[in-house]
Amino acid sequence: MRTPAAQAGVTGLQAGSSMARSPIMSRYNFRESEAKWQRIWREQRLFEVAAEPGRPKYYVLEMYPYPSGKLHVGHVRNYTIGDLVARYRRAQGFNVLHPMGWDAFGLPAENAAMAENIHPAIWTHENIKTMRAQLERMGFGYDWSREIATCHPDFYRHQQKIFLDFLAAGLAFRTESWVNWDPVENTVLANEQVIDGRGWRSGATVEKRLLAQWALRITAFTEELLDAIGQLERWPERVRLMQENWIGRSEGARVCFAVAGTDERIEVFTTRQDTLFGASFLALSPNHPLSLRLAEKDPGVSAFIAECNRMGTSEAVIETAEKRGYPTGLEAVHPFDESRHVLVYVANFVLMEYGTGAIFGCPAHDQRDLEFARKYRLPVIPVVLPPGEDPATFTIGDIAYVDDGMLINSAFLDGLSVAEAKRAAGERLEKLGLGERTTVYRLRDWGVSRQRYWGCPIPVIYCSACGIVPVPEKDLPVILPADVSFDVPGNPLDHHPTWKHVPCPVCGGPAQRETDTLDTFFDSSWYFLRFCSARAPVAFEREAVDYWMPVDQYIGGIEHAVLHLLYSRFFTRALKQCGYLNLDEPFAGLFTQGMVYHETYQSENGEWLFPEEVVTGEGGRLVDLAGRPVTAGRHEKMSKSKKNVVGLDVIVDMYGADTARLYLLSDSPPERDLEWTETGIEGIWRYVNRLWRMVSEPPVALAAPGTPIPAALPPAVEGTRRATHKTIAAVTDDLDKFRFNRAVARIRELTNTLEELPSSEPGAAEVLREGLETLTRLLGPMMPHLAEEMWQMLGGEGLLADQPWPVADPQLTRDEQVTIAIQVNGKLRGTLEIPRDLDNLAVEEAALALPHVLRWLEGQPPRKVIVVPNRVVNIVA
RNA sequence: GCGGACGUGGCGAAAAGGUAGACGCAGCAGACUUAAAAUCUGCUCCGGGAUACCGGGUGCGGGUUCGAGUCCCGCCGUCCGCACCA
Numbered sequence: 012m013r014t015p016a017a018q019a020g021v022t023g024l025q026a027g028s029s030m031a032r033s034p035i036m037s038r039y040n041f042r043e044s045e046a047k048w049q050r051i052w053r054e055q056r057l058f059e060v061a062a063e064p065g066r067p068k069y070y071v072l073e074m075y076p077y078p079s080g081k082l083h084v085g086h087v088r089n090y091t092i093g094d095l096v097a098r099y100r101r102a103q104g105f106n107v108l109h110p111m112g113w114d115a116f117g118l119p120a121e122n123a124a125m126a127e128n129i130h131p132a133i134w135t136h137e138n139i140k141t142m143r144a145q146l147e148r149m150g151f152g153y154d155w156s157r158e159i160a161t162c163h164p165d166f167y168r169h170q171q172k173i174f175l176d177f178l179a180a181g182l183a184f185r186t187e188s189w190v191n192w193d194p195v196e197n198t199v200l201a202n203e204q205v206i207d208g209r210g211w212r213s214g215a216t217v218e219k220r221l222l223a224q225w226a227l228r229i230t231a232f233t234e235e236l237l238d239a240i241g242q243l244e245r246w247p248e249r250v251r252l253m254q255e256n257w258i259g260r261s262e263g264a265r266v267c268f269a270v271a272g273t274d275e276r277i278e279v280f281t282t283r284q285d286t287l288f289g290a291s292f293l294a295l296s297p298n299h300p301l302s303l304r305l306a307e308k309d310p311g312v313s314a315f316i317a318e319c320n321r322m323g324t325s326e327a328v329i330e331t332a333e334k335r336g337y338p339t340g341l342e343a344v345h346p347f348d349e350s351r352h353v354l355v356y357v358a359n360f361v362l363m364e365y366g367t368g369a370i371f372g373c374p375a376h377d378q379r380d381l382e383f384a385r386k387y388r389l390p391v392i393p394v395v396l397p398p399g400e401d402p403a404t405f406t407i408g409d410i411a412y413v414d415d416g417m418l419i420n421s422a423f424l425d426g427l428s429v430a431e432a433k434r435a436a437g438e439r440l441e442k443l444g445l446g447e448r449t450t451v452y453r454l455r456d457w458g459v460s461r462q463r464y465w466g467c468p469i470p471v472i473y474c475s476a477c478g479i480v481p482v483p484e485k486d487l488p489v490i491l492p493a494d495v496s497f498d499v500p501g502n503p504l505d506h507h508p509t510w511k512h513v514p515c516p517v518c519g520g521p522a523q524r525e526t527d528t529l530d531t532f533f534d535s536s537w538y539f540l541r542f543c544s545a546r547a548p549v550a551f552e553r554e555a556v557d558y559w560m561p562v563d564q565y566i567g568g569i570e571h572a573v574l575h576l577l578y579s580r581f582f583t584r585a586l587k588q589c590g591y592l593n594l595d596e597p598f599a600g601l602f603t604q605g606m607v608y609h610e611t612y613q614s615e616n617g618e619w620l621f622p623e624e625v626v627t628g629e630g631g632r633l634v635d636l637a638g639r640p641v642t643a644g645r646h647e648k649m650s651k652s653k654k655n656v657v658g659l660d661v662i663v664d665m666y667g668a669d670t671a672r673l674y675l676l677s678d679s680p681p682e683r684d685l686e687w688t689e690t691g692i693e694g695i696w697r698y699v700n701r702l703w704r705m706v707s708e709p710p711v712a713l714a715a716p717g718t719p720i721p722a723a724l725p726p727a728v729e730g731t732r733r734a735t736h737k738t739i740a741a742v743t744d745d746l747d748k749f750r751f752n753r754a755v756a757r758i759r760e761l762t763n764t765l766e767e768l769p770s771s772e773p774g775a776a777e778v779l780r781e782g783l784e785t786l787t788r789l790l791g792p793m794m795p796h797l798a799e800e801m802w803q804m805l806g807g808e809g810l811l812a813d814q815p816w817p818v819a820d821p822q823l824t825r826d827e828q829v830t831i832a833i834q835v836n837g838k839l840r841g842t843l844e845i846p847r848d849l850d851n852l853a854v855e856e857a858a859l860a861l862p863h864v865l866r867w868l869e870g871q872p873p874r875k876v877i878v879v880p881n882r883v884v885n886i887v888a
Numbered sequence: 889g890c891g892g893a894c895g896u897g898g899c900g901a902a903a904a905g906g907u908a909g910a911c912g913c914a915g916c917a918g919a920c921u922u923a924a925a926a927u928c929u930g931c932u933c934c935g936g937g938a939u940a941c942c943g944g945g946u947g948c949g950g951g952u953u954c955g956a957g958u959c960c961c962g963c964c965g966u967c968c969g970c971a972c973c974a
C-alpha cells in the first residue's frame with residue numbers, strides 16, 4: 012500500500028516536458044538516468060568482449076539493418092529482443108558477443124542519389140551516424156569496437172578475396188539469366204521496381220532480357236542443405252518448412268517424346284509419369300531451345316514469345332498471369348503408344364529454369380493443365396479412378412482429380428495404384444530407353460551480378476586476349492570510384508570515363524574491369540563471421556570463428572526465412588570447402604519476430620497523415636492539427652509510404668528508452684505482429700514510475716542489504732516470499748522460451764503482490780527487500796537503465812549488469828495446497844482446496860461430498876469418476 | 889498460382905487436452921483535489937437474475953474424448969514470402 016507520507020515532500024523531477032506536470036508525485040527522471048548509465052557502461056567497456064577459450068560463449072546477433080534513414084519504433088523490436096537475450100545470457104555467466112553493423116550497400120542509396128542528388132556514400136554514412144546514435148540512446152549493449160559497414164573497403168576487400176576463391180573452386184561461374192529491362196531508362200530493374208509490368212519511374216513496359224552474369228553454385232550443396240534442415244533444432248518449424256519447400260525436391264521422371272515427322276525430341280520432366288496415358292498436350296517454355304528455333308521460321312511463335320518476354324521475371328507474376336499457349340503445329344508421339352499424337356504448345360507458364368523447360372499436360376489430374384485444356388478444347392482423359400467411382404461413368408468436371416486411386420484407360424498400368432503406376436511407368440520408360448526416373452530440385456543457382464554502382468565490385472577483368480582474368484590478390488581491394496554521375500541512366504561504373512579501363516594483369520594489354528557489382532545478399536552471407544574478428548587483416552581469424560561460431564541466437568524478420576538464411580547456410584559450406592573454416596551451419600538458434608503495426612490516417616482528400624498530425628477533437632472525433640476531420644484506416648505494418656510510423660526519437664524523448672523497450676516486449680508474443688498504440692506506451696510509462704517509487708519511496712523501511720530472512724514468517728508474508736521465488740522460476744522459463752510478454756506479466760504480478768505486502772507484519776522488511784532486489788534483477792535485461800537506478804537505490808554493490816541471474820529456491824516454488832476443479836459431465840461445478848498429491852480415492856470422496864456435486868447427481872451414483880492429480884475431478888453422471 | 893502462418897472480451901493477450909479471459913489497455917463508478925492532471929479503491933465476456941446461481945461463449949461446420957481454445961477433417965477471412973527490396 013502506498014501511504015500519503017511516501018508521496019509528500021518529494022520534489023517533482025522534470026521528466027520530459029509533457030510529462031512533468033506534477034509538483035506532488037515524483038517522477039523518474041529517465042533523461043538523466045539513461046544518459047548516465049549509458050556513459051558508465053561505455054566508460055567501463057562493459058560490452059566489449061574477447062574470446063576466452065575454455066569459457067562458455069554465447070553469440071547473439073540481430074539481423075543487421077539497412078541504413079535507410081531514421082529508425083522508427085518498428086525497427087527496434089528486433090534489437091530490443093536481442094539485447095534482452097544478450098543481457099540475460101550475460102547474467103547467466105556466458106561470455107556474450109553482441110555486435111552491430113550495417114548492411115550498407117544497396118538500391119535505396121542509389122534511388123536517393125537520383126532523387127535528392129546526394130552521393131550514395133554520403134547518404135549512407137549520414138544514415139549510419141543517425142541510426143547508430145539512435146541505437147545508443149536505446150541503451151543496447153553492443154560491442155561497438157566490432158562495428159562494420161559492408162560499404163567500407165576494409166570489409167569488401169575480404170569479400171572480393173572470397174569471390175576469387177569461389178571462382179578458383181568452381182563455385183562462382185558465368186551464366187546467362189533473365190532480367191527485367193526498362194527500355195526507356197536503359198536499366199535493369201529489381202522486381203519491386205516493376206509495377207504491373209511497367210517500370211516504376213519511366214512507366215515503360217518492362218521487357219525480359221538475357222544477360223551474361225555471375226552466379227554461385229548453391230546447387231552443388233542442394234541435398235546437403237536439404238538434409239541438414241533436420242538438424243536445425245532451434246529454428247522455427249515454419250522456416251524449416253519454407254526452406255524445404257524452396258529447395259523443392261521432386262521425384263519423378265524424364266520422358267522423351269519424339270516429334271512426329273522430324274528427328275526432334277522433346278524431353279519433359281514430370282512427377283506424374285503414372286498419368287502418361289492421360290496426356291493431351293506438350294508445352295514448351297518460351298525460352299526453350301526448340302521454341303526459339305521454331306520462332307525463327309514461324310512469326311506467330313516469335314510474336315508469342317515476344318509477348319511472354321514482355322512479362323516480368325518474378326515467379327509470382329508468371330504464376331498469376333492468365334495461362335496461355337500458342338500451338339506450334341508440331342505433334343509429339345506418345346512414348347507408350349506410337350499411334351497417339353499430342354499437340355505441342357509454347358506456354359507462358361512453363362519455366363525454363365525448372366526441370367527440362369518442357370512439360371506434358373494431363374488435364375484430368377492437374378488443375379492448371381485442366382484449365383489449359385478447357386481453354387484450347389483439348390481432350391480430358393481420366394486415368395486415375397477415385398475410390399468408389401464407376402470407371403464407365405467417371406468424368407472430370409471443373410476440378411482435376413489429384414489424389415490416389417486406381418489406374419484406368421492406361422494399358423499396362425490399368426488396375427495399379429498411383430504409386431505402383433509411377434514405378435511401373437518409370438521402369439517401362441527405362442526399358443524403352445525413352446526416359447528415366449530422376450529427382451529434380453526447384454532450387455536454382457544464385458545470380459549475384461547487379462548492374463549497379465552501390466555494391467561490392469566484382470574483382471575480375473575482361474581481356475580480349477586472355478579472357479576472364481581474376482584481379483590479382485595484391486591489387487585488392489578493387490575500390491568503387493567516388494566520382495560518379497547518376498545523370499545518365501544505367502550503371503555509373505560503366506559510364507565512368509576511366510575506372511574500368513585497366514591493363515590486363517596477365518598480358519598487360521588493354522582490358523576492362525567487370526562493371527557489375529555483387530548482390531547485397533553476398534555481403535550478408537558472411538558478415539556474422541567478420542564480427543568474430545572485425546579488425547583482422549583477413550576476412551576472419553580461424554581461432555576467433557572456432558570460438559564464437561555458430562551464432563547461438565540469431566534474431567530477425569520472417570521475411571528472410573528463405574533467401575538470406577539459405578544463402579548464409581550455403582556460404583558457410585562453400586567457405587568450408589575453400590578451407591576458411593570448419594563449420595556447416597552458421598545459426599544454431601533462430602528466432603523470427605513479428606512486425607509492428609500502427610493505425611493509418613487519411614485526410615478528407617485522401618492524403619496519408621503521420622500519427623502526430625492527428626488529435627482527438629470534440630466528441631472523440633479524429634481531426635488534424637487544423638481541426639479538419641480525419642479518417643482512421645486499417646492497421647498496417649509501419650511504412651513510410653502510409654506515414655503510419657512512430658519515430659523512435661519522439662518516443663525516447665517523451666518516455667525514455669526503457670519504456671519503449673518494455674512496451675515492445677510486453678504487448679504481444681514476439682513472433683506475432685504487434686500493434687503500437689499511444690495508450691499502451693503510456694501504460695508502460697505509468698508502470699515505470701510505479702517501480703521507481705516502490706524503490707525510492709518504499710512503504711516500509713527496507714531491511715539492510717544482506718539481512719537474513721527469518722525462517723518463520725506469518726502466512727501473508729510467507730506468501731509474498733513464495734510469489735517472489737515462483738516469479739524467478741517462471742520468468743526464467745519464459746525467457747528461455749522467448750515468451751517475453753508472459754515474463755512481463757509475471758513481473759507485473761509480482762509488483763502487485765509486493766505492493767500488497769502487509770507492512771506491519773514481522774519479516775516484511777526483509778521479504779520486501781528480497782522481492783525488490785529480485786524484481787530489479789528480473790527487469791535488468793528489459794529495462795537496463797531503470798534497473799541500474801533501482802539497484803543503486805537499493806544499495807546494491809557495483810553494476811546490476813554485473814549481477815548474476817537470480818535462482819529460485821525449489822522449496823518455495825512448490826505449494827502444499829492446491830486448488831482443483833470439480834466438473835460434472837465436463838462442466839465446472841466447483842473447486843476444492845486439497846493438500847498436494849492427496850491420493851485419488853480421497854480426492855474423489857471429497858469431490859463427491861460437495862453440496863453442488865450432490866445436487867447435480869440428483870441422488871444417482873456417478874457412472875464414472877476421472878481424477879487428474881492436482882488438477883481436476885470429472886464426475887460422469 | 890505456389891509455399892508458410894494467423895484467427896479467443898471494446899482492444900493487446902493468457903491458458904503441459906483439465907477452473908477460458910492471468911497480465912495490461914480502454915471504459916464506468918468512487919477517494920484525494922477549488923478543479924484538472926497524477927495517484928489510489930472497486931467494477932467490467934454476453935443473456936437472465938437482487939445475490940446465490942443458471943444458460944451461452946475461443947472465425948464457421950463436422951468429428952475424436954470423461955473433458956477441446958488446444959487434436960483430426962472440411963470451409964471462410966487476414967497477413968507474409970516467391971529468387972534484382974532488404
